Amino acid sequence: MPFRTGRDSTTTWLFLLGGVLIALLAGSATFTSLRAERTFEAIVQERATRRHAADLLSALQDIEVGQRGYLITSDSSFLEPYEQSLASVPLQLEALETDRLKLGREGNDELRDLVERRLAIAARTIEAARAGDVEGGRAIVANGEGRAVMDRIREILTTVIDESDARNARGIGSQHRLNVLLQALSVLGGLATLAIIGAAVLVLRRQIVALRKADEDMRRLNASLEERVQQRTVDLIAANQEVQRFAYIVTHDLRAPLVNIMGFTSELETALKPLQAYVLADGAPVSESDIHDARTAAAEDLPEALEFIRSSTRKMDGLINAILKISRDGRRELRPAPLDLEALVRQSLDTVQHQIVEAGGEAQMSVEVPKIVSDRLVLEQALGNLLDNAVKYAKPGRPLRLYVRVRPEGPRLVVIEVEDNGRGIRADDHDRVFDLFRRSGAQDKPGEGIGLAHVRTLMRNIGGEITLRSVEGQGATFILHVPTDLRRVLDEVKA
Structure with a gap:
């Protein structure tokens, strides 16, 4: 127990x-x-x-x-x-x-x-x-x-x-x-x-x-x-x-034509005085000097002033149209769709191929990223503008060599490089060429200086960017940084 x-x-x-x-x-x-x-x-x-x-x-x-x-x-x-x-x-x-x-x-x-x-x-x-x-x-x-x-x-x-x-x-x-x-x-x-x-x-x-x-x-x-x-x-x-x-x-570029118009308006007023003295004489004797001045004004001064005024108004019209074009593109609704980049690059090169061949040059392409989702019109306009510039600013006496490369850049971007052996761009102008109405180098080609500014606007609209590598006299490489899926970019913007 x-x-x-x-x-x-x-x-x-x-x-x-x-x-x-x-x-x-x-x-x-x-x-x-x-x-x-x-x-x-x-x-x-x-x-x-x-x-x-x-x-x-x-x-x-x-x-x-x-x-x-x-x-x-x-x-x-x-x-x-x-x-x-x-x-x-x-x-x-x-x-x-x-x-x-x-x-x-x-x-x-x-x-x-x-x-x-x-x-x-x-x-x-x-x-x-x-x-x-x-x-x-x-x-x-x-x-x-x-x-x-x-x-x-x-x-x-x-x-x-x-x-x-x-x-x-x-x-x-x-x-x-x-x-x-x-x-x-x-x-x-x-x-x-x-x-x-x-x-x-x-x-x-x-x-x-x-x-x-x-x-x-x-x-x-x-x-x-x-x-x-x-x-x-x-x-x-x-x-x-x-x-x-x-x-x-x-302000600067629109002011210049206005100053010209104002100046030549004063010229018109000056040229009008001898004409008035001659036409409004009402039978009074007119001196040989007045007759000579009136004829000079009618034959030379007035046409010259009118031509300068007309040229200045055309310049202003071109600048205003350029601003409106960029503004319209900025308001355009983006349309994401599957894109075949290889076909897009080949089609863009075909549009300038005859100019390259006529100049004794050649063009090549390399596409490592065949498909993305983006806005076709934006990429067509951006790539077409860069190719046109490469042909337009080829270095005289040197056959044009044009190379378009497409490669990945991280998980969400692709890079489209347009490389040429043309005139190149001075280092001081690498940022300036993307400004509206700004051009670099010799001004021997027609243009208003809106092409690269337009490309930059297009790329930023789809969440991308454009950059530049260039050595003056050796050529230039413009790089388009393009999102692989525009839908994701638009969703993030909405969010």
Whole structure:
């Protein structure tokens, strides 16, 4: 009996110990589960706060892009994303403040005031432009108030995002420590608590996967936001520079014909005086000098002045038509479709083949990427323009050698290189040749200087770019960087 009593006691103690272990494990599992759920809810709430802050920043940047685009081009299509973002900003701001209240944090009156100021500034510029005072709208942008307000908004929202990321990182670390403790308790439970350990481990594994997924999502969100902010910043800087350069070029090139017209209008007035003296004499004697001056004006001065005025108006008409052409191409709806690049390159070369043969030259092609999805008309116009330029600016006395290569450039781009052995382009003019109405080298060929500017506009419309390698006197290589799938580019633009 004493033995049995001791064994029973041991068993009792073992059961008690097992019960204690089970209770500890159950309590630990319950505690960990509740902590994990609260931590996960906090992470979800922090992610919502972060997402609304990022969406608010993105919407404000879209408003800025739409505002500047409309002021630059007066194209009402820029107002569509502007209006959409304008409608979403109050919702995103309200959602952000609601999230902060759920997390026990106070609202940010400064942020709301800054957002209202930024929207008011944008509204004033748009209203001015709609009323016909585009320069007034641009002047509002130029004074820098909107940029200063936007910089402060970006600083506040970036702080919100960084704080949210830090809290999430701490929550994940805390959850990992709890999970380690639960594993240690599960091992001590032994066979008696195997079922509970298995259930706890199952719950634990699911939570770890969820936490890892949340961590990966945050990393992707960070990378995506940084990339979007950086790209939007680069786009805004490039757009500002493009506006300044375009305004200068248009003003300078259109002013020259106007100055000529004004000057020769004065010549007409001067030449008209001797004619009036001769024609309006009404029978009064006219001196030989007046007769000679009148005949000279009729035979030489007037025709010469009229010819110069006519030439200047033709020049202005050509410049205006060039601007309208680029503007129309920029508004054209893109049509993505599967393209056979090998057939497209061969067809483009066929259009200039007779000119190459007549000059004693030859053309070759190499296509490593046969098919992509893009806009056929855009690539036909861009490639045709480059081939025409290669033939047009061949070096005298040297047979033209033309080589078109198509090769991959990373997972999302292909490169179309048009290489020639023509005149080449000076290093100082490598950027200048892509500006509207700007040409390089000897001006012995007809043209208005819109070809390469047009190609650059076409490529940027499909999310691509054009670059140049050239040595003066040795030839030039123009490189078209073309997205492999235009549909993805358009989806990203819409998103």
